[in-house]
Amino acid sequence: MPDALAFNLNFLHPLMMWGLLALSGYSMFLGIKAKKTRTATPEERKALIKGQYGSRHFQIGSIVLAVMVLGTFGGMAVTYLNNGKLFVGPHLLVGIAMTCLIALAASLIPLIQKGNLIARKIHVGLNMGLMTLFLWQAVTGMQIVNKIWTSRS
Numbered sequence: 041m042p043d044a045l046a047f048n049l050n051f052l053h054p055l056m057m058w059g060l061l062a063l064s065g066y067s068m069f070l071g072i073k074a075k076k077t078r079t080a081t082p083e084e085r086k087a088l089i090k091g092q093y094g095s096r097h098f099q100i101g102s103i104v105l106a107v108m109v110l111g112t113f114g115g116m117a118v119t120y121l122n123n124g125k126l127f128v129g130p131h132l133l134v135g136i137a138m139t140c141l142i143a144l145a146a147s148l149i150p151l152i153q154k155g156n157l158i159a160r161k162i163h164v165g166l167n168m169g170l171m172t173l174f175l176w177q178a179v180t181g182m183q184i185v186n187k188i189w190t191s192r193s
C-alpha cells in the first residue's frame with residue numbers, strides 16, 4: 041500500500057468514531073424523549089408526540105448501529121493492513137464488546153414494539169453501558185492516535 045494512503049487511513053477511523061460519538065449522544069437524547077412521551081400525562085403527551093421522538097430515535101439508532109459495525113471492523117482492517125496483526129489490548133476488546141452490546145440491544149426491538157417492558161429496560165441498560173464504554177474508548181483511541189502521530193517518519 042502507498043505510504044500516504046496508509047497514513048491517511050489511520051485517521052479515517054478516529055474521525056468517523058468522533059462523529060459517531062456525537063450521533064450516539066443525539067440518539068440517547070431522542071430515546072429519553074421517547075420515554076418521556078410514553079410516560080407523560082395525557083395533557084403533556086399532546087405536545088411531546090409532535091416531536092415523533094420514538095421513530096426518530098429508531099432511525100438515528102439504526103445509523104449508529106450500522107456505523108459502529110463498519111467502524112469496528114474498519115479499525116481492525118486498518119490495524120491489520122498496517123501491522124500484519126491486531127493488538128489485543130483494551131481498545132480492541134472494548135470495541136468488540138461495544139459492537140456486541142449494540143447488536144444485542146437492537147435485537148430486542150421486535151419485543152419492545154410489542155410493548156414488552158423488560159425488553160425496554162434491557163435495551164436501555166445495554167445502551168447506557170455502551171455510552172459509558174464509548175467515553176473510555178475515545179480516551180484509549182486518542183492514545184493510539186498520539187502514538188501513530190509521534191512515530192510517523
Ligand code: HEM
Nearest residue numbers: 064067068071072074075094098101102105146160164167
Ligand atoms: C445510542 C444508544 C441507544 C440508547 C442510549 C438508547 C436508548 C433508548 C431509550 C432511553 C429508549 C426509551 C425506552 C422507554 O421508553 O422506556 C429507547 C427506545 C427504543 N430504542 Fe433505543 N437506544 C439506543 C440505540 C438504539 C438502536 C441502535 C436502536 C435500533 C436500531 C434503537 C431502537 C429503539 C426503539 C425502536 C425504541 C422504542 C421507541 C418507542 O417507544 O417508540 N435504539 N432507546
Ligand code: HEM
Nearest residue numbers: 050054057115116119126127132135138178181182184185
Ligand atoms: C472515539 C474515538 C476513537 C478513536 C480516536 C479511535 C482511534 C483508533 C485508532 C487510531 C486505531 C488504530 C488504527 C490504525 O492502526 O491505524 C483504532 C483501532 C481500532 N478501533 Fe478505534 N477509535 C475510536 C473509537 C472506537 C470505537 C467506538 C470502536 C468500536 C466500537 C473502535 C474500535 C476499534 C478497533 C476494533 C480497532 C482495532 C484495534 C486493534 O486491533 O488494535 N474504536 N482506533
